[in-house]
Amino acid sequence: MRRELFDIPEGVIYLDGNSLGALPKHVPARVQEVVREQWGQRLIRSWSEGWWEAPQRIGDRIGRLVGAAPGQVVVGDSTSVNLYKALMGAVKGTTRTEIVLDATSFPTDGYIARSVGELTGLEVRPAHPSSLDLTENTAVVLLNHVDYRTGGILDMVELTAQAHSVGAQVVWDLCHSVGVYPTELDEIGVDFAVGCTYKFLNGGPGAPAFIYVPRERQATFENPLSGWNGHRAPFAMESSYVPDPGIARARVGTPDIISMLTLDAALDVWDEIDMRTHWQHGLSLTSLFRSYVEQMTSLEVITPNTVLRGHQISVRCENAAEVMDKLIARGVIGDHRPPDVLRFGIAPLYIGPDDVKRAAEVLAEVTR
Structure with missing residues (x-):
């Protein structure tokens, strides 16, 4: 996990990287350099630079x-x-x-x-x-x-x-x-x-x-x-x-x-990420989250329980929109898709085992 490279608010477990990825910390300074230097100082010359x-x-x-x-x-x-x-x-x-x-x-x-x-x-x-x-x-x-x-x-x-x-x-x-x-x-x-x-x-x-x-x-x-x-x-x-x-x-x-x-x-x-290792890390995290959800709740996990899956766990849940609002209010940010699917995108670059455990605990609390 390389969470230290990302600007994620304190107390937030961000499980929506399958919709919008988190902000790497160094990006704002690079964007400022593009605007102030490449555009502001170099002007049209930057097209050829x-x-x-x-x-x-x-x-x-x-x-x-x-x-x-x-x-x-x-x-x-x-x-x-x-x-x-x-x-x-x-x-x-x-x-x-x-x-x-x-x-x-x-x-x-x-x-x-x-x-x-x-x-x-x-x-x-x-x-x-x-x-x-x-x-x-x-x-x-x-x-x-x-x-x-x-x-x-x-x-x-x-x-x-x-x-x-x-x-x-x-x-x-x-x-x-x-x-x-x-x-x-x-x-x-x-x-x-x-x-x-x-x-x-x-x-x-x-x-x-x-x-x-x-x-x-x-x-x-x-x-x-x-x-x-x-x-x-x-x-x-x-x-x-x-x-x-x-x-x-x-x-x-x-x-x-x-x-x-x-x-x-x-x-x-x-730049230094090996995709095969990265994928395996994601499989481990999604398996862990799945096991916590199944242990702590009675909700149905609809993500295939095979190695052919992405870095996502989807859960069928009544009142999915309302439940997701409650999760977000508690600092667990995922999303939902109509009519009844909660989606949790697990990005191994900034999500670890403690995050998925706490997310499952909050999910259990708001659906109890």
């Missing part, structure tokens, strides 16, 4: 955490926008007829998939990951690596192979697994992946998302949002669009530099 390349440079830092070699991840835009890019890129020119959507997906994934379906004429077919029923009509499969309700993890190796066996592509949403699970995108052969950075990566509210396009797909990847940042020569001001030959083609418009460099600073806490 590191700002312009920031989306790819920071993308490489995230790439290390998801098993992607340099030059395959770029940071920018939101998860929803990057999902749109990935799905449109996957179905461009296809003669196939359907997009298969993980029926357990976070809602925005479904909204974006249906928008793509409406624009392209492809049917969007929801299916549970356990029975995708893929055929030669399937153009692309959109899957959430971690179920945002339960914390269960899908088998990326198996499901990617399943899609590829029928000639379909696969897009993975890593929002709840980046900073949690030792994903190996390159090794598995994933076609596209997207994710956010404000949850377990602690990038700050609204921090820019990322998209992964493997090197072998970059030359044929057609970004449906052909903004000037994705051009091969952005400052040539050419009237026709020619995409960058590399991952920069996934860029669109001018990046939000302050948010992006806030994320860059926050990623410092990950």
